Each structure stands twice: as C-alpha cells, then as structure tokens.
Amino acid sequence: MIVCPNCNHQNPDGATQCEACYTPLPASMSCPNCGTTVQTDASFCGQCGFNLKASGSTGSPDTPAPVSVPDVPDLDPPDPLIEPEPLSMSSQSPIPDPQPDPPPDLPVTQVGQSGTTTEEEEKPAPPEPETEPPPPPVATPKLGSVTQLQVQSxxxxxxxxxxxxxxxxxxxxxxxxxxxxxxxxxxxxxxxxxxxxxxxxxxxxxxxxxxxxxxxxxxxxxxxxxxxxxxxxxxxxxxxxxxxxxxxxxxxxxxxxxx
Structure with a gap:
C-alpha cells in the first residue's frame, strides 16, 4: 500500500496518483532485503533498516560493513617527572633599590642662540593668601546692668x-x-x-x-x-x-x- 503524503489515504501498490485527493504519489520499489515496499528516494528501509543507498551492497543488514582502523604507531614512553629544586636566597639576584623621584620644580636654564647657557630666571613668589579681618570686638555688658523686656500693657x-x-x-x-x-x-x-x-x-x-x-x-x-x-x-x-x-x-x- 502507498500512503498519500497529502491526505494519508492508502492507495494500492503501483498507483501513481492518490485516489482521494489526486496528489501525485512518490515512486516505490521493493526492499532488496525484506521485500517491503519503500519509496525510491528513501535511504533506509523502514521495515528492516537496510541501507538502500549502499552501492553494490548485497549482504544482509545484520552483517555490518568492515571498518578500517588506521595503524597507530607506538609512542615513546614519557620521561619521568623531575621534582623542581628549591630556590635558595643566595641564588636570587638582589632587587635594586628604587630610584628616588627627581625633586619637583627644578630651575630651568635657557640656552641662547650662541649655545651658551644664560642665568636662571627667578620665579615670582606665589601671592600670599588673603586673611580675613578679625571680627569686631563684642561689647560685654557691664556688671549690674539688667536687660528689660518691653511688655505690652x-x-x-x-x-x-x-x-x-x-x-x-x-x-x-x-x-x-x-x-x-x-x-x-x-x-x-x-x-x-x-x-x-x-x-x-x-x-x-x-x-x-x-x-x-x-x-x-x-x-x-x-x-x-x-x-x-x-x-x-x-x-x-x-x-x-x-x-x-x-x-x-x-x-x-x-x-x-x-x-
């Protein structure tokens, strides 16, 4: 029986068009291993799993094809691991002391056109920060004076x-x-x-x-x-x-x- 891929209607073997929806049916053939009807474009038989695309294959699906294994040359055994020797303080090179940074604001000498150096120019002194004037003195009340609050009568x-x-x-x-x-x-x-x-x-x-x-x-x-x-x-x-x-x-x- 050939099943229609469009409406799933079962058609008799050898039919080229679906009897229900008139859809062209795929061509079919018999499996060379089990005789089950399969489509010509199928790769494997749906009943026994036979490889339909294998060229010149006449054996049964139970006999697997030989697999060629490439020859692997024998590898040389690895060398044994060597424990690292502990580092001694004497073998280490001394760490050089860090160089001090050059002092900031070094005087700069100017070179004239004749190639001789001229005298260093003196930098002007920074202006002194302005100081706020002191607050005016607070008058302290004399002893014996009493502040009287004015009460509304x-x-x-x-x-x-x-x-x-x-x-x-x-x-x-x-x-x-x-x-x-x-x-x-x-x-x-x-x-x-x-x-x-x-x-x-x-x-x-x-x-x-x-x-x-x-x-x-x-x-x-x-x-x-x-x-x-x-x-x-x-x-x-x-x-x-x-x-x-x-x-x-x-x-x-x-x-x-x-x-």
Missing part, C-alpha cells in the same frame, strides 16, 4: 476720673459690670460716678491673641463705641483710642489704650 482709662484700669492678661474673657451673684465682674465700675446706669452684667471684652473685641451682653442702657450704639451680640474690634461708653449720656466713659 493694655488698659481702660476712665475719662471722668482719669483712672487707669489694666486688663488682666491671663483671661480670655473679661467681664465688665458691678458685683452680682451670677457673673462677678473683672472690671468693677461700681466705685465710679454715675455707675447706677451700668448693668451688673453689662459687657465683655474677648481676647484672641493680640486682638481685643468688645461685646454687649444684654445691658439695660446699652454700650456705645465712639458714640455709636453697639447692638447686642455684635462684636467690635477695639483699636487704640476707641471711646467706650457704658449707658446713655456718655457719663461712664473709657478710652481703650495700649502702651
């Missing part, structure tokens, strides 16, 4: 009596009014003239950093800033020289001062 100046009332620096809310059982005042105005128009809980000064704000907290006669009434719940940022009046008629008046 904030106070209210009562215009009717020219009395200064310094604001507490440790409070964030400063209450202004007269003694009472609910909120005791931090700035007590009960000793000033006409204090009867001031409520017991009259106004607050709130401190936020370096900024001071004035707020009316529900007084009966109101709070005025620079002759302008301050609505209840509103805040006014105080500035140096602001005029604060507690009650109507400008009878209890303070100036906001910073020194």
């Amino acid at each position: 904030v106070y209210l100046l009562h215009l009717q009596t020219q009395t200064k009332m310094e604001l507490p620096s440790h409070l964030s809310v400063i209450h202004i009014g007269k003694p009472n059982d609910q909120i005791p005042p931090d700035i007590d105005v009960s000793g000033f003239p006409n204090s009867e128009i001031v409520s017991r809980v009259h106004a607050d000064i709130r401190v936020e950093g370096d900024t001071y704000y004035l707020e009316d907290v529900g007084s009966a006669n109101g709070t005025y800033i620079n002759h302008t009434p301050l609505p209840k719940g509103d805040r006014h940022r105080l500035r140096k020289g602001d005029r604060i009046s507690l009650g109507k008629g400008d009878m209890v008046t303070f100036l906001f001062q910073v020194s």
